[in-house]
Amino acid sequence: MKRAEAIKTVLTVLSDxxxxxxxxxxxxxxxxxxxxxxxxxxxxxxxxxxxxGLGIAVSKPERKIVVFDGDGNVLMNMGTLAQIGTLCPENFYHFVFDNEVYGSTGNQPTLTNVIELEKVARASGYIKTYRAINSGELRVIAEECLKIKGPVFILVKVNTEYDKKIERVSHAPEEIKKRFMAVI
Ligand SMILES: Cc1ncc(C[n+]2csc(CCOP(=O)(O)OP(=O)(O)O)c2C)c(N)n1
Ligand SMILES: [Mg+2]
Known part of the structure; x- marks a missing residue:
């Protein structure tokens, strides 16, 4: 599945x-x-x-925190998985869209064709881990996992296809922060 399809599938299941x-x-x-x-x-x-996401999850235990992550992002800061497993916030849901490349910068390979990140998460103390390879499966997992206590890790295998003309986020970083803070 395309990453955009995977993102859409999870967003459909979310509320606030x-x-x-x-x-x-x-x-x-x-x-x-x-x-x-x-x-x-x-x-x-x-x-x-x-x-x-971890910082917000710890300071806002009454809210569910979802992270939309990439395989390259997780590999860059893998120690965070151990910190999440150790603090064990039950309101933390970590979706990793794994295309096995640094897709945003030209598809340089990562290491996730070999390293299974959900196993690293499991060994780091996440309560439950999943692997989804198609959108039907992802939808079922997203619905189920948001009902259980985390931290939960969902590895979502995606391909490298995307819309080359996709627009950029039009909000300035300050604006993103302000409106996010207003809702929390
Ligand atoms: C510290 C740092 N290094 C490199 C970059 C350049 N960069 C931006 S996105 C990206 C790739 C991210 O890969 P991944 O998390 O797998 O997401 P994908 O683009 O594949 O969906 C890179 C290398 C950056 N923004 N910051
Ligand atoms: Mg990637």
Whole structure:
């Protein structure tokens, strides 16, 4: 499945959950599919979406926090998985769209054709991990996992296809922060 299809599938299942996005095309696709004030778009800093999500999950235990991450992003800051497993926030739902490349910068290979990130997450203390390879499966997993206590990790295998003319997030970073803070 395409990453945009995977993002759309998860967004369809969400209601008012907060979603922290990894940088690059993940932000842009989610923005185009459904720009919501509950979305925080990390523009630029690779690897930090899960760290930001963790901070929010710990300080807002009454809210469900979803992270839309990429395989390259997770590999860049893999220590965060151990921190998430150790703090074990039950309101934390980590979706990783794994295309096995740094897609946003030209498809340089990552390592996830070999390394199964959901196994790293499991060994790091996540309560439950899943792997989805098509949108039907992803929908069922997304519906199920949001009902259980986390931290949960969902590895979503996607291909490298995307709309080459996709627009950029039009909000300035300050604006993204302000409207996100207003909803939390
Ligand atoms: C610290 C840092 N290094 C490199 C980049 C450039 N960069 C932006 S997105 C990206 C690829 C992210 O890969 P992945 O998380 O797998 O997401 P994908 O684009 O494949 O969906 C890279 C290398 C950056 N923004 N910050
Ligand atoms: Mg990738």
């Amino acid at each position: 959950e907060l979603v922290v996005h990894a940088n690059g095309l993940i932000c842009r696709e989610s923005f185009v599919i459904n720009d919501r004030p509950q979305n925080f778009y990390m523009i630029g800093s690779m690897g930090l979406a899960a760290s930001i």
